[in-house]
Amino acid sequence: MSETMTSKERVQKLFAGEKTDRPACFSGMGNATTEGLNKLGYKFAQVHLDAKQMAETAATTPEIFGFDSCVLPFDLCVEAEALGCQINTYANSEDLLYPTIKEKAIHSEEEMDISIPGDLTERGRIPLMREAIGIVKNNIGDRVPIGSYLLGPFTLAGQIMELNDLLKLSFKKADKVGALLEKLSAVIVAVAKEYEKAGVDYLTVREMGATSDVLSPRSFRKLILPHLKSIFEQISVPSVLHICGKTNDIVVDMKDSGATAISVDQKNDLKETRKNIGKEALVFGNYDPYNVLVSGTPALVKETITKCLDEEASAVWPGCDIWPTVPPENFHAMMEAVRNYGK
């Protein structure tokens, strides 16, 4: 079967639960590549801070590789920055590094009762994000779906305060943490609305901090899941809930969050997941973007991608951000494996 749909049609149909010409191969997380950056002559540390550069860089992944999506931004600091955190882009480092939070907004338990700025969506890089989304929408949005992502409330809390404190307080002062998560959920919805207005076709909520590697399924259900439900209720475009690490114990809860699809990484046993959440549910995953796509061989890439589809992943989708130094031959091998699947 040859390709009869654009990436946009394919992904739209996928989210709608309809048949597609071939499996979609896309992501809701960052996927800037060195290949794309070199083509444009941009530096990774710079593209986070310039709407045009961000938009152009994001567009190179579908353009060069035929990837079924265009996703921006590339870092995890946008919401935290709008809440008053300072970021470090490592502009002077020779190594490729993702921006991180340099200065937290909350320094102690006493400071947890934050007030959300009224002009939140004009702060930090939110205006830049709107502009960048607008550019890609305008340039390639007719044929490629535009995606963006937000942190989940618990993960965002871990960005704006010490994760160490957050985890302990989740036990000792669960009510205080709950109140913070509620405020952050409102922040996430407000930012999601901005992205929707700017033109995204789907949104991924990344709640990596809530993996069963870190937090008990019991805590996840009690403390975090209600907030996720409220967020997904308020997102209008198709949505994806991504949690990495151990997730087999919480896939049913993830599905119950109300997200259109769930996303899991390579630690998830996909066959088991399928058994637990049924044939129809959308599960995206679950190849290892570093050990397979970046440091593996094209043969390993093909084998892994085929396995994802054999295990009934609804779409081929990475377990995390795609690390920029992905070798082009591996990226092409992935797309080829998807196109040839079942032939």
Added chain:
Amino acid sequence: MASEERTKEVFAKLKEAVVEYDEDMSKEYAQIALDEDINPNDAIFDGLVSGMQEVGKLFDAQEYFVPELLMCADALYAGLDILKPHVKQMDLGVKGSVVIGTVEGDVHDIGKNIVKMMFDVAGFQVYDLGRDVPLDKFVEEQMKTESDLVCLSAMMTTTMSGMQKVIKDLKEKNPDVKIMIGGAPVSSDIADKFGADGYADNANNALKDAINMIGSLKKMKDEAEGKA
């Protein structure tokens, strides 16, 4: 000097304090150990560390998760801070100093802190560089302190590749230095590829490895003292 029975009771209480993450109880029984002339080193190992071993088992059984592990660690430190000034630095012919930190680009330090805790327990001199540490700093600090162990941590795949560079630099400048890497993305393959001497892929495995390591140090010490 406390009776054998009383000594055992104090150890059991210290263990319980760690497992139940009760900082006050840990302080109380650490002080009792000192007051009743119980060997502080034994109180650390047979009480606090034994508690941490139990915590490791609960973690494996998925009864405990990272928040509990952190609270147990706080309870251990509460007792350790009282007992440690009364323990003589272990003299085993090993240098007993370690440089530890999370590599640049990574601001996660929970796993690193758990490993650090076990070095503190073992009486190592710990040079903690913190997190988001520029790569050159590890080499610089190792040279300066002449530490024979360096522990590098990276929680994210995206920062892990930085460790390879540090290991190469360290081994070039000092081939004898031992290097441990830790963090969710590391594996034995990665450790081999990067040239590290050991690895731990989560806080609990790091904890277990560190307990094994200091356990064998303690055995060597006991043997040296003719106790075992």
